[in-house]
Amino acid sequence: SxxxxxxxxxxxxxxxxxxxxxxxxxxxxxxxxxxxxxxxxxxxxxxxxxxxxxxxxxxxxxxxxxxxxxxxxxxxxxxxxxxxxxxxxxxxxxxxxPTIESLSPVSGPPGTLVTVYGRIFTDVYGSNTDLSSNGINARFLSQAVKKLYRVSALGKLSMFQTFAEVTGVLPSEGSIMGGTLLTVQGRFFDETDQPARVLVGGLPCEVQSVDDDRITCKTAEHQMNKNAAVYPGGRGLKMEVWNNSWPSSLSNIWSYNKNTTGYWSQWIDSMPYVLPREMDYFTTRFTGFFVPPATGNYTIYLNCDDRCDLYLSNSSRPENKVKVAYQPYYVNDYTQLASQKSQVLALEKDKPYYMEILQQEYAGAATINLGLFQGESSYTEDQTDDAVNEVQDIGADYDVFDEEQVVTFDMWPANVAGVKEVQNVTVSSSCSDAVCSSAFFTPIAVSASAAEVETALNSLWSIKPDTVMVTKQQSSEGSHFIVTFNSDRGDFKRLHFEVFGSDTNITVTEVTKGRGNMKTFTLLWGRIPTKPIAFNASKSEVQSALEDLMKAECPGEILTFEGTDVKYFKDFENDTSKEMSVKMKQKTFNIANGGTPVDHSGFCGRWSLKNAEILFKDTTFFTNIHLIFFQLCFAYKGMLKDEVGMRFTYQDSKGTTLTLTTKINTIFNKVVGENVIISATETRKGGLWIRSLTGDFFRVWENKPQV
CATH class of the missing domain: 2.60.40 (Immunoglobulin-like)
Structure with a gap:
């Protein structure tokens, strides 16, 4: 099980x-x-x-x-x-x-005999008794199917609802000025879930004491309503039946009374209500009050065998009732006919609304049922079939305009002598070359030669297609790299640097301020410069320089092969079909949330990874790990949370498997479009769709004020 x-x-x-x-x-x-x-x-x-x-x-x-x-x-x-x-x-x-599929009845006072139906193997529960009464060696621990969990008028989930019984009230009369000490007699009074509440003629009676078989309370002042013909009483509805009746119209039932042939009546506590199958050709009238559990919008559904009408008043007065739903012939559920569904009704909490159901049965099984849709719910479909999950479609509408810019040259100077930019990069470090050359590898070792620095700088996009020349000098202050920019552009911003340790210091000073010869210019897009463009360039030459900024090309400083210096590299370019890309995803990530390779232009090349949660996962088992990698490099498009996580699983010396998780805070650029309108469309209304109503949703009608 x-x-x-x-x-x-x-x-x-x-x-x-x-x-x-x-x-x-x-x-x-x-x-x-x-x-x-x-x-x-x-x-x-x-x-x-x-x-x-x-x-x-x-x-x-x-x-x-x-x-x-x-x-x-x-x-x-x-x-x-x-x-x-x-x-x-x-x-x-x-x-x-073992599974409970239904039970009968679904409500009653404590001690009610309940019949349980389902897949039940045994009547032994949690004991050492060998055999069940049916001879099976099994233990009883069942689950109920979800449809049995009903929502009560108090908003609670239950399969069976108990209630107290009132057997008498002493005294039966008292002053309309209030102050009468009233004793309510009955069974199963308690305050387990909430304090006891007594109403006399719809007005609160101040509770003085509560015992299992009696409640004492003090009545309030009561203004007599001489126009009231009926009053709400205890839970449930009154059902009146006339056997062997064939009205041509259901409204003819209003002419029936206790003296009409075949009459009998019964109190019912819940719906659906199933009448004895052997009964045929009869009519019924259900009367009482519907009491909403909360203020809100409600839709009432009607279903019966064979035809029926539902009337509801906007108050407790029967004369104000109107037909809100009807079923002219037999259908098997609530949703077959538009007439079975009422309009949306705005109802108030705890206010009694008079209601009537008229029904006629021809032959076969006879049932009557009301369904209720309430526009708000604290439950979900995973908890009960009475809940309906809200479904909304969220859309984003925005305006797209082509950007237009004009570059104008006004009084452009000619015959200007250019001056090359010269910068001095001073590097000082307290660690030895042997240590620094490995510890501070990325991207340039502190002990690098002039040629190594020159190669690294010449690979930068911000310098290409121009070049630099680097010489190196040593002094007591450290290593001095003299960088001369071989460019007609003239002035360059000071080189930017990063260090990965507190024992290394770098300073950059401008030795000679460059000056352009005015033969070329550059344009910046997202702080990235184009290649130098001649001031008298053609339209196509300017367009080519700008399009170069949008090409999917990897910068040269990103190593594209795995080895000693690169632990992991993936550009998603090996597979050119979607089918192969899915296989690549499974091989690379081996997880469900690794993202989906898609054929979109990415930072580098044709392919990129869409909606990836994990960028890298390695399940290789290492006996000892002495690998140090200082950089994680990836390009992205869209909105990212300002956080990168890392998880590491290992076994300690005792063989215990441990997992360490860390989060690295960072700042990702976020670009939000202008004039974006976010809209949500409700495609399915969420709420409670209660298909089985227990007696606490109803009150029987009485001819005089009730307790």
């Missing part, structure tokens, strides 16, 4: 028995331990100690999902081996799971 309570008997030898009844053992691993293990889950099986000895262990399973499980046993912390592995397995299946 997936609900647990299945008794397993494990046979073998060498099981613990001497300390089976030791209370609160110091060592939690002592004695026999049984665990059911699947591919994804480990679930303990609770050992029944008084039924366990050296050659047998008895345990009771816990609730667990449908799956195949291996049985693992340890004795005083030492794992035991299964002699025949195919005998040491267990499977949870639906047809071995």
């Amino acid at each position: 997936v609900n647990g309570a299945t008794r397993l008997t494990i046979q073998g030898d060498g099981f613990a028995q001497e300390r089976q009844f030791q209370l609160n053992p110091v060592d939690d691993m002592f004695g026999n331990r049984v665990t059911l293990v699947s591919n994804t889950l480990s679930v303990p099986c609770d050992v029944e100690r008084d039924s366990t000895h050296s050659s047998q262990i008895m345990c009771y399973t816990r609730p667990m999902p449908y799956d195949y499980y291996e049985i693992h046993v340890s004795v005083d912390g030492v794992p035991s081996m299964c002699r025949y592995s195919w005998f040491c397995s267990f499977r949870t299946v639906w047809y071995r799971t």
